[in-house]
Amino acid sequence: MENMKIISWNVNSIKARGDHVEKVLTEHAPDILMIQELKGLEFPAARFEALGYTCFAKPQKAYNGVAIFAKDPQAKLVTDVLPNDPSDEQSRFLDIELNGVRYINIYLPNGNPVDTEKYPYKLGWMDRLHDYAEKLVHDRVPFLIGGDFNVIPADIDCYSPKAWAGDALFRPETHAKYRALTNLGLYDAFRIFNRDAEQYSFWDYQRGALQNNHGIRIDHFLLSPAMVARASACYIDKAPREWERPSDHTPIILELS
DNA sequence: ATGCCAGGGTCCCCCTGA
Numbered sequence: 084m085e086n087m088k089i090i091s092w093n094v095n096s097i098k099a100r101g102d103h104v105e106k107v108l109t110e111h112a113p114d115i116l117m118i119q120e121l122k123g124l125e126f127p128a129a130r131f132e133a134l135g136y137t138c139f140a141k142p143q144k145a146y147n148g149v150a151i152f153a154k155d156p157q158a159k160l161v162t163d164v165l166p167n168d169p170s171d172e173q174s175r176f177l178d179i180e181l182n183g184v185r186y187i188n189i190y191l192p193n194g195n196p197v198d199t200e201k202y203p204y205k206l207g208w209m210d211r212l213h214d215y216a217e218k219l220v221h222d223r224v225p226f227l228i229g230g231d232f233n234v235i236p237a238d239i240d241c242y243s244p245k246a247w248a249g250d251a252l253f254r255p256e257t258h259a260k261y262r263a264l265t266n267l268g269l270y271d272a273f274r275i276f277n278r279d280a281e282q283y284s285f286w287d288y289q290r291g292a293l294q295n296n297h298g299i300r301i302d303h304f305l306l307s308p309a310m311v312a313r314a315s316a317c318y319i320d321k322a323p324r325e326w327e328r329p330s331d332h333t334p335i336i337l338e339l340s
Numbered sequence: 341a342t343g344c345c346a347g348g349g350t351c352c353c354c355c356t357g358a
Contacts, residue, residue, distance in 0.1 A: 095357085096347055120357085122348065145348050146356070193358055233358075252358065287358065288345035299358080331346080331358080 086315075087114040087339040089186070091229035091302055092323070093285075093332035096122040097150070100330055101130065103323055107334060108134050111320075114154045117177075117188035119231045121148025139163075143174035149188050149230070151177050161185065167211045175208070184310070185219060185226035191233045194251030202251055205233070209260035213267070216305075220267050225309035228269070231332065232303050234261045236271065239281055240300035252301060264305065272304040272317035272337050282319050285332045293324060304337045315340040 090113040094100040097118070108116060108131065116136075126140040126148075136152040141163040151158075158181040165176040175190040189212065194205030212228075219226050235253045238244040247253040265271065273282075283298025292298065306314055316338040324333035 099347065120347095193356090195358065247358095250358075285358070290344055292345095301358080328346090 089113060089115045089117070089227070089229065089304070089337045089339070090334050091117045091119075091188070091231075091304065091337075092334040093119040093190070093231040093302060093330060095120050095330040095332065097126060097148070098123055099328065101127060103326060103330065105130065105134065106326075107323060108136065108152065111334075111336065112154075113152075113336075115158075115181075115186055116152040117186070117229045118150050118152075119148075119175075119188070119190035121150060121174075122146065123148070126150065139177055139179055141174040141177055143172075147174045147190055149174060149177050149190050151179055151186065151188050153179065153181060153186075155181055157181060165189075165208065165211050165215060167214065168207065171208075183225065185224055187215075187226060187228045187230075189228060189230035189232065191231060193233045194257070197249070197251050197254065205251060206256060206260055209257075209264070213260070213264050216264060216267055216269065216307075220269075220307060223309075224307070226307045227272075227310050227337070228305045229303070229335075229337070231301060232261070233301055234258075234303075235299050235301055236261060236274075236303075239279070240283075242283075242295075242297045242299070247299070252299065268308050269305040270308075270311050272306050272314055273300070273319070273335065275306075275311065275314060276317045282321075284319055284335055286324060288331050302332055302335045304335065310339070313339045
């Protein structure tokens with residue numbers, strides 16, 4: 084199988100970031116781009132199809148929303164719903180298939196404040212994701228999960244573990260659910276290639292977080308065992324976070340061979 | 341505990357984000 088480049092990026096509104104998305108598509112020419120937080124029902128598919136991409140979008144009014152762009156027109160939508168909660172109407176999940184590999188794009192719930200229904204919703208969503216991944220592992224289907232996980236995996240992934248203690252992105256219950264997922268045999272692609280690196284994928288717009296490098300690493304690629312064998316690089320491209328009127332996240336890039 | 345910033349929508353204030 085040929086080399087592939089896959090990118091995940093929370094764009095914080097496709098309407099506000101259309102030019103930035105187009106720039107990432109032309110500069111990186113990824114085979115697959117997964118984006119999160121479309122933030123609105125409108126999705127300008129035509130402008131990205133003009134760049135040679137097939138688009139799969141699951142938008143939602145005002146909040147959430149995810150999309151996948153694929154260069155290969157053979158890419159097929161598997162589902163845009165994470166199973167096992169019919170009452171869940173939030174657009175946070177897309178699964179596509181290409182050449183026998185499943186590419187899953189997630190916008191995992193933030194979960195704050197933790198004393199509201201938002202936190203149990205996050206934990207339940209993580210249980211559902213675990214069950215979904217478990218089935219794929221059991222069926223020996225090669226897959227990867229990319230996206231905004233809203234999980235800070237470890238102390239090294241944030242500028243101040245103390246500042247994040249108690250937060251929905253860092254709580255023990257969140258870590259336990261994340262660990263259950265990786266215990267299926269999934270690997271954090273960034274950590275495979277950057278064992279001790281302190282790099283972030285999100286910097287708040289407020290308090291000069293970018294200038295002070297007060298960031299967190301919450302955008303990830305988790306790889307199934309077969310995909311670990313194919314991975315050749317994984318890195319974070321900080322440049323788009325420094326563009327004019329940027330998203331508060333920056334892209335994470337995975338290369339397969 | 342709150343605002344700090346940014347985007348969307350109910351649209352000049354309020355909600356959400358992380």
